[in-house]
Amino acid sequence: MASENINEVKTTQQRILSSAIREFAEFGKAGARVDRIAETAGVNKAMIYYHFNSKENLYYEAIAEHISQVTANLQRRVSSSNTLEEIISSVVDEYILIFGSDPCFKQILLRELAEEGSPIIAKIAETISRSGVPNILYNKLLSEMEKGRIKQLDIRQAIASLISMNIGFFIVSPIVVKVLNISDIDSFLSARRKAVVDLFLSGVLIK
Amino acid sequence: MASENINEVKTTQQRILSSAIREFAEFGKAGARVDRIAETAGVNKAMIYYHFNSKENLYYEAIAEHISQVTANLQRRVSSSNTLEEIISSVVDEYILIFGSDPCFKQILLRELAEEGSPIIAKIAETISRSGVPNILYNKLLSEMEKGRIKQLDIRQAIASLISMNIGFFIVSPIVVKVLNISDIDSFLSARRKAVVDLFLSGVLIK
Amino acid sequence: MASENINEVKTTQQRILSSAIREFAEFGKAGARVDRIAETAGVNKAMIYYHFNSKENLYYEAIAEHISQVTANLQRRVSSSNTLEEIISSVVDEYILIFGSDPCFKQILLRELAEEGSPIIAKIAETISRSGVPNILYNKLLSEMEKGRIKQLDIRQAIASLISMNIGFFIVSPIVVKVLNISDIDSFLSARRKAVVDLFLSGVLIK
Amino acid sequence: MASENINEVKTTQQRILSSAIREFAEFGKAGARVDRIAETAGVNKAMIYYHFNSKENLYYEAIAEHISQVTANLQRRVSSSNTLEEIISSVVDEYILIFGSDPCFKQILLRELAEEGSPIIAKIAETISRSGVPNILYNKLLSEMEKGRIKQLDIRQAIASLISMNIGFFIVSPIVVKVLNISDIDSFLSARRKAVVDLFLSGVLIK
DNA sequence: GATGAATGAGCCTTCATTCAT
């Protein structure tokens, strides 16, 4: 009831933004229709131009807003004081959280990855960097390597593999699901967390 | 005369198709312009409709043609008689070949992955399945597990991870490159093959 | 308090009117933008509609105000008691004053002259008529003709020529300046007064 | 019948151009409507953009075409071998021809004169210059002055006055007609030619 | 009086598609 109220009280700008992100996610920047966004948001089309000057600008503002929402939801469970196992688990959890919670983010990400030199991608990369997680991960792997707990390997390749197994998996999951004939997607997804952590740790830890 | 056409001068249809795939890859289905395809192909716009009835149809025909070209280039080095190590290496090589050789394929793939229920994605999955590679991989992992050479694990999760580390990496590489501050992309890519094979094998093999 | 308003701070209406006349002069009635007028005047757009019901009405009120301002500045030096030479000189001076003092008037005049059956033009003509100057001029020329001081000619044609040499010149001056390659416009303009008076008088006076 | 055929056979471009010049003359660049031009020309609106890329460009092309048409109609009766009287007469005739034949030209001219730094005005001035008439006039007045046939005066002022009495008159005629209460406009116009020539010659000739 | 937000009609322009030749 209360949450319903919150929905109803959303400002025009917020309504436009949330309609926009869904439209852009579903149809892409070129395929999106301003008329449809206006209709979905329940506002006059001209209002879109009143609040956001152009479709192009609306696109970027909608994405910026969405990214900040998505990243705001992240828990900062990844701390440098944790063990390697805890860190890896947390990282995997976070990615599952991000991609599992919202379908729009994945679509926008995919469409922007197809765009050469996309500023959105640059922004996402920067957001990830600024979260400090890659650094924590890098330093932990380095110190573990020095302590002889993990193998001698290219740390950046390892991180690249970890990221790929997470983001990459979510992205290519429609293909994987079909190729591997996975019928019960939900249980596969919930088992994924452990599988990734195990494979990665087994892959890097000595013995 | 005939040889002239075949060897030196691409037919109108071929010119249209290769212009189309580049246009669709760069701008997406909605952003692509029939005029631009015609101009790039050096043909009259009406010719496109003469040969391919609609933009929509051209899109699918161009992709079908492109996928068959890309997969035709694949060597069938993955054989069930090989060792697990050889199989993994071959699989990784193939993915590197596909994504490294042609930028269009990656873009098309990304855009289609963003499209819910994309028939293109279904087709690609089917092509992969029909190549037999997933089956070979599955069976080999199964038999190795039964022989006690690899750990007890969900084979499909393992394959999912392997695919993710390959396709997934190529797809998210723009982000990874930025996050990890990789300056020499080429050498990172050429080292990737070994890194993936090593991580995967270390991750699954016992001892 | 009151004096503050009157002397230092122009009222909202006045600010709107002076912004409007400049906007309409520069862009024409169709090209003028209510938003721009509001911004220039530093008022809210709705205020324009509060004070002047429509853009159309604002247009006419702005012009009316401007015309009355321009004509109010005119000195009434043209009197029937003067000599023909004095009258001609005064008339020429007045036109120079009007067109020289303010660029907006000329632009508005031009745009309205392009409008078939413009009420603004009718009003301007009426203002000129009511000033009495044409009548004074007509009667003086008539009496001089009867006295045999000036040639037998169509007085109205003569007046038409005089007006043309004044208003007409100011209007077509951008063309004249280019065609005659006039570099020092200011000195040309200041010499214009005498040239017009001389030509006209020489043209009409006997001997 | 033949002339009808000529009208009917006009190409799409020509039909657009002639509709456009009328629309732009009547409503100005800002007030003109592309829809209306298309309708008047009897063509699909998109054709306008097919042949002329934008409203702006159509404007300039329509005017360029119109100017060249108007100036092409001009007879080259003004020759340096003629007497001053003949030259003046010819010049006046030409202006009457131009402004009398076509109402569009006058309107376009007026609207452009209101535009600061108009390229159209520059073009018209250049066309006039290139016709050689101003030069012929200047040289003739100069030689006559040296021969002592005309007074010592600023020749450029004289030419400016002549141009004003012609172009200027046509332009301000709606005002003049009202101020002078001219009811029979046609006869006034036909008498104008002689009046201008007489006034100018009397004004400059000695004795 | 004053303001920010809202509206609806309409404008310029584009684009997939088709037609006549």
Add this chain to the structure above:
DNA sequence: CATGAATGAAGGCTCATTCAT
């Protein structure tokens, strides 16, 4: 096969005008 011209249905954007506060 090939072309230039044509079409109709939008699509993005603007603008005069109004409303609620």
